[in-house]
């Protein structure tokens with residue numbers, strides 16, 4: 001264990017991949033450092049695996065599928081419940097790992113463990129509710145039914161912004177359905193995934209059901225796409241990579257779920273409750289330092305409330321505290337790396353050059369490295385880069401608007417359709433706006449919408465399929481129609 005990583009359960013600090021029942025290094029011995037984005041320190045290194053290791057992991061998952069898929073739903077449910085218990089029992093250690101490799105403040109990181117574990121608990125319960133159907137037959141001699149069966153081996157590719165929750169949101173429904181998985185966590189944040197896999201083994205999930213490989217994203221991705229044993233790809237990340245996976249999955253016609261970019265708009269109407277709007281936008285914008293796919297990235301504020309909102313919002317944002325997430329009182333961690341920081345800088349410079357006014361922040365933080373000041377830009381407009389590209393950082397541009405139609409048009413003017421938000425006290429207006437927004441999720445008077453019980457996913461180029469909720473289970477199930485002939489019943 002690296003000197004700066006002190007966990008209560010030292011065994012959760014894993015720095016090898018998991019294939020079948022073995023913790024393994026890369027076959028060629030290559031490794032990859034894992035950095036703390038707040039300090040730049042190297043926490044440890046993990047194997048830089050590639051195509052060969054991914055193929056072995058797929059073979060292990062394929063072998064394990066035979067028995068895991070045949071266990072009763074009750075059995076799988078009990079084991080998943082045990083995994084949930086262990087995730088919660090170890091939430092402080094897992095939270096610490098997230099802070100160290102990803103940067104978010106400790107309270108938020110522990111919150112992510114609770115959020116991530118909730119998917120495991122939810123699907124432990126749903127495992128027992130995979131019902132089929134009996135179809136009323138139009139033929140007297142035939143009976144018809146639909147059964148649901150696991151799709152098979154699942155390849156789950158996860159991002160760095162939620163090192164646990166984006167994995168459990170995929171793996172828990174897959175396992176509940178009877179599938180086995182090969183996980184590729186982000187190379188930036190593999191440690192939480194490896195700890196979660198160790199807890200999965202401790203919970204009694206049989207070897208081979210969960211495998212973890214990381215390193216050469218292209219090599220691993222190719223192995224997953226080329227394999228006929230992998231029947232499903234589930235991915236959270238950029239729209240660019242999502243499109244490549246979608247095209248690649250076509251070679252073997254796999255099922256695909258994609259959760260891609262968002263660039264969420266938010267509309268604050270004149271009749272919004274100011275306190276509710278400020279609280280909601282603050283939470284929806286600055287969660288994880290702006291690094292979520294559902295973060296509010298464009299704020300359209302109606303003329304009559306614009307000045308009051310800008311003032312109250314600026315006051316709230318000025319109260320945010322950036323720093324190392326392990327220190328008490330910190331609300332804003334670092335950005336994930338220098339590249340992310342440079343993108344934020346580029347967006348702010350572009351906006352200012354096109355007439356935006358910095359109301360708060362607007363530059364690198366005095367802490368240096370990957371820290372950027374929580375920022376608000378006034379007088380923003382849809383010609384700015386920040387409106388087209390997801391900033392993925394702590395920058396909130398405010399745009400003034402007049403009519404509802406104008407706001408809806410501005411919000412829908414995007415290739416993305418993941419999440420959108422609106423603040424109004426008028427239920428009729430709120431309902432009309434929710435119906436008009438071309439987004440998979442809408443928060444009305446609410447900036448935090450994510451939960452295991454609701455379907456998470458987008459329209460347009462924000463993705464395919466849904467994660468979480470009862471709908472999330474269908475992504476891992478095949479529907480099989482069975483027709484029984486020669487079933488005419490003698491009458492009387």
Ligand code: SIN
Pocket residue numbers: 161162165236259291292293294450
């Ligand atoms: C994401 O950023 O992809 C997920 C955010 C969430 O689950 O709330």
